[in-house]
Amino acid sequence: xxxxxxxxxxxxxxxxxxxxxxxxxxxxxxxxxxxxxxxxxxxxxxxxxxxxxxxxxxxxxxxxxxxxxxxxxxxxxxxxxxxxxxxxxxxxxxxxxxxxxxxxxxxxxxxxxxxxxxxxxxxxxxxxxxxxxxxxxxxxxxxxxxxxxxxxxxxxxxxxxxxxxxxxxxxxxxxxxxxxxxxxxxxxxxxxxxxxxxxxxxxxxxxxxxxxxxxxxxxxxxxxxxxxxxxxxxxxxxxxxxxxxxxxxxxxxxxxxxxxxxxxxxxxxxxxxxxxxxxxxxxxxxxxxxxxxxxxxxxxxxxxxxxxxxxxxxxxxxxxxxxxxxxxxxxxxxxxxxxxxxxxxxxxxxxxxxxxxxxxxxxxxxxxxxxxxxxxxxxxxxxxxxxxxx
Amino acid sequence: xxxxxxxxxxxxxxxxxxxxxxxxxxxxxxxxxxxxxxxxxxxxxxxxxxxxxxxxxxxxxxxxxxxxxxxxxxxxxxxxxxxxxxxxxxxxxxxxxxxxxxxxxxxxxxxxxxxxxxxxxxxxxxxxxxxxxxxxxxxxxxxxxxxxxxxxxxxxxxxxxxxxxxxxxxxxxxxxxxxxxxxxxxxxxxxxxxxxxxxxxxxxxxxxxxxxxxxxxxxxxxxxxxxxxxxxxxxxxxxxxxxxxxxxxxxxxxxxxxxxxxxxxxxxxxxxxxxxxxxxxxxxxxxxxxxxxxxxxxxxxxxxxxxxxxxxxxxxxxxxxxxx
Ligand SMILES: Nc1ncnc2c1ncn2[C@@H]1O[C@H](COP(=O)(O)OP(=O)(O)O)[C@@H](O)[C@H]1O
Ligand code: SF4
Ligand SMILES: [Mg+2]
Numbered sequence: 001x002x003x004x005x006x007x008x009x010x011x012x013x014x015x016x017x018x019x020x021x022x023x024x025x026x027x028x029x030x031x032x033x034x035x036x037x038x039x040x041x042x043x044x045x046x047x048x049x050x051x052x053x054x055x056x057x058x059x060x061x062x063x064x065x066x067x068x069x070x071x072x073x074x075x076x077x078x079x080x081x082x083x084x085x086x087x088x089x090x091x092x093x094x095x096x097x098x099x100x101x102x103x104x105x106x107x108x109x110x111x112x113x114x115x116x117x118x119x120x121x122x123x124x125x126x127x128x129x130x131x132x133x134x135x136x137x138x139x140x141x142x143x144x145x146x147x148x149x150x151x152x153x154x155x156x157x158x159x160x161x162x163x164x165x166x167x168x169x170x171x172x173x174x175x176x177x178x179x180x181x182x183x184x185x186x187x188x189x190x191x192x193x194x195x196x197x198x199x200x201x202x203x204x205x206x207x208x209x210x211x212x213x214x215x216x217x218x219x220x221x222x223x224x225x226x227x228x229x230x231x232x233x234x235x236x237x238x239x240x241x242x243x244x245x246x247x248x249x250x251x252x253x254x255x256x257x258x259x260x261x262x263x264x265x266x267x268x269x270x271x272x273x274x275x276x277x278x279x280x281x282x283x284x285x286x287x288x289x290x291x292x293x294x295x296x297x298x299x300x301x302x303x304x305x306x307x308x309x310x311x312x313x314x315x316x317x318x319x320x321x322x323x324x325x326x327x328x329x330x331x332x333x334x335x336x337x338x339x340x341x342x343x344x345x346x347x348x349x350x351x352x353x354x355x356x357x358x359x360x361x362x363x364x365x366x367x368x369x370x371x372x373x374x375x376x377x378x379x380x381x382x383x384x385x386x387x388x389x390x
Numbered sequence: 391x392x393x394x395x396x397x398x399x400x401x402x403x404x405x406x407x408x409x410x411x412x413x414x415x416x417x418x419x420x421x422x423x424x425x426x427x428x429x430x431x432x433x434x435x436x437x438x439x440x441x442x443x444x445x446x447x448x449x450x451x452x453x454x455x456x457x458x459x460x461x462x463x464x465x466x467x468x469x470x471x472x473x474x475x476x477x478x479x480x481x482x483x484x485x486x487x488x489x490x491x492x493x494x495x496x497x498x499x500x501x502x503x504x505x506x507x508x509x510x511x512x513x514x515x516x517x518x519x520x521x522x523x524x525x526x527x528x529x530x531x532x533x534x535x536x537x538x539x540x541x542x543x544x545x546x547x548x549x550x551x552x553x554x555x556x557x558x559x560x561x562x563x564x565x566x567x568x569x570x571x572x573x574x575x576x577x578x579x580x581x582x583x584x585x586x587x588x589x590x591x592x593x594x595x596x597x598x599x600x601x602x603x604x605x606x607x608x609x610x611x612x613x614x615x616x617x618x619x620x621x622x623x624x625x626x627x628x629x630x631x632x633x634x635x636x637x638x639x640x641x642x643x644x645x646x647x648x649x650x651x652x653x654x655x656x657x658x659x660x661x662x663x664x665x666x667x668x669x670x671x672x673x674x675x676x677x678x679x680x681x682x683x684x685x686x687x688x689x690x691x692x693x694x695x696x697x698x699x700x701x702x703x704x705x706x707x708x709x710x711x712x713x714x
Contacts, residue, residue, distance in 0.1 A: 137452065166549050192634075209476065209517065210511055211505075211509060211515065211516060211517040211520060212509070212514070213509060213513065214513070279684055284487060284489060284492035285492060285493055285494055285495040285496075287448065287487065287495040288447055288487065288494075288495075288557075289495070290479075290511060291446055291448055291474040291479055291480060291484065291485055291487075292480045292506065292507040293475075293477065293478070293480045293481065293510050293511065294476075294480035294506065294507075294698070295476065295510075295511055298506075302506075304500075305496050306495075306497060306498075307495065307496065310497075356577070380497065381497060381544050382496070382497055382499075382543075383496065383497075383543040
């Protein structure tokens with residue numbers, strides 16, 4: 001397994017280099033001299049021109065410029081934003097990355113899980129009325145044109161019903177006298193989520209060895225309750241108590257995008273899960289599981305769904321890039337000021353340094369997501385796990 | 391006389407298909423005594439697996455048991471609910487499936503898959519007790535203990551099959567069904583597995599139902615046997631008696647077409663033709679279209695079917711007794 005991970009990691013690094021170089025070439029090939037044209041912007045101070053030429057080696061041949069660009073990248077030197085001079089692209093990204101991370105992770109975990117759950121039920125209840133309706137709904141949601149649907153939902157729930165905010169990730173009026181930045185709260189929320197997930201994972205690992213099933217279930221329930229109580233105290237004491245209303249505001253703004261994306265994105269997973277699970281249900285080991293006297297739920301979850309998960313995860317790995325595309329769109333529709341919006345605006349404004357930095361970070365993001373999915377796939381499928389040891 | 395563990399009476403089971411009802415089990419009755427090994431032999435498609443599945447009440451969704459009774463230690467299984475049946479499965483009757491090579495879930499460790507069964511039926515066992523039990527079973531079937539922590543794809547076919555036997559024994563079943571447990575294994579391994587099952591059967595005093603299309607294997611494995619043709623039992627009795635004194639034309643032909651039994655001198659007879667379609671009712675002797683020497687009365691199809699005791703403890707389809 002370690003060998004597998006190292007292998008994958010080396011691949012990742014290689015792909016990233018290719019990505020960096022080709023993204024530079026892509027920007028380089030943009031019509032007009034993108035690097036210099038905006039430097040004629042009268043708002044920029046005169047020395048910005050020299051700085052940029054020196055940074056990018058603009059007076060050097062292309063091959064040297066590429067190398068310089070890669071070097072700069074690893075030095076973390078992206079120059080400065082043309083538009084928000086003298087802010088550096090890194091500053092802009094640091095502000096927006098947590099926002100994207102939070103929404104992206106939440107939306108995708110929820111929609112993947114929903115899809116898997118629905119697909120599982122569809123296959124299990126094959127031929128029932130509920131299956132017919134759920135399948136129909138899934139196909140509808142799979143084929144619907146996403147931007148149109150998202151805008152419709154936004155209009156209905158945000159404007160017509162007024163249940164949810166129409167956009168943005170916070171109500172500015174609430175933050176008017178806030179003693180800190182929204183990023184601080186975002187980071188805190190992310191940290192909280194990560195810690196809770198880790199604790200839950202540890203609890204899962206520990207309870208895995210309990211032999212009696214009912215005892216195991218109770219232990220897991222208890223760990224959930226404890227986490228819940230712990231969270232309650234965390235958010236009601238000290239620093240977190242002050243930040244709570246702000247965190248709540250941000251969470252409230254995440255609801256609608258999460259629901260909308262889930263409705264659109266769950267169907268692909270659901271339909272695929274349904275198909276693979278129906279295949280798995282024909283396998284001999286499902287019959288063995290039934291003969292062993294296991295409960296229906298256990299056969300479904302432990303034997304059928306567990307194996308059916310494999311191809312579903314594979315396809316998920318392949319679609320990660322499209323998911324990231326989609327999140328650019330989502331940010332635009334819900335005016336969520338994240339990385340996607342930053343990238344889009346930078347490109348539209350020809351703010352090349354920011355665009356390139358944002359582009360690279362989205363790339364890193366995609367590669368890392370891919371890497372994580374790959375590793376979890378290997379974890380799920382012992383056939384890969386074992387082979388890579390030998 | 392030892393106790394009867396399993397008693398099947400007039401079992402009828404059919405599959406509902408678009409083409410009509412496939413009557414895969416027709417009026418099947420037999421008894422299994424404690425510690426006895428009972429063979430079920432017949433060509434592929436004659437309904438052996440259907441009988442086995444009915445015993446476990448695990449028949450396919452389109453299968454219907456129209457009548458008959460299956461009693462495990464005087465407990466009627468046919469009328470039991472799914473929940474009650476779950477308690478019977480594996481602990482009352484366990485099975486080594488046909489094509490048991492695929493009996494393992496590829497992503498769960500062998501040990502865990504056995505443990506899971508034990509856990510279901512002995513919920514109060516500790517982890518150590520269960521491990522001990524699995525180790526003991528592995529000793530019996532000749533597997534290393536470390537196999538517990540392996541995944542199915544790391545095992546050879548023979549090892550998988552041994553592990554399947556260990557799995558089948560894990561909840562101390564009263565009856566073990568082995569449904570063609572050696573298909574898909576190569577010949578040498580087949581032999582080993584057969585010996586293993588025989589050994590285990592004797593060692594544990596298991597009540598075994600051994601299913602095969604190969605009558606030679608039945609001779610090796612069982613003390614009592616039944617010959618199935620087109621969904622019904624046509625001859626039943628002591629294995630030695632049936633081999634030395636076969637009465638039904640189909641049994642005779644089965645024996646004569648098996649080289650290892652007859653020896654080299656006698657000319658092998660081949661079994662021509664196909665078994666009949668099981669859709670709908672069949673009148674008279676089901677074997678008559680393929681019978682080498684049908685008598686006149688066989689042909690008019692007026693003969694009654696059903697087992698009669700032709701000699702002590704030797705049952706034959708009455709049509710075949712009366713026609714000769
Ligand atoms: N689920 C099913 N639906 C319809 N027909 C079936 C089904 N399962 C088995 N059959 C038919 O029932 C007959 C008996 O099959 P089976 O019990 O598997 O025989 P055997 O085990 O002796 O080979 C065969 O004709 C087979 O085609
Ligand atoms: S009853 Fe007649 S036709 Fe049928 S097997 Fe016996 S001899 Fe042949
Ligand atoms: Mg069969």
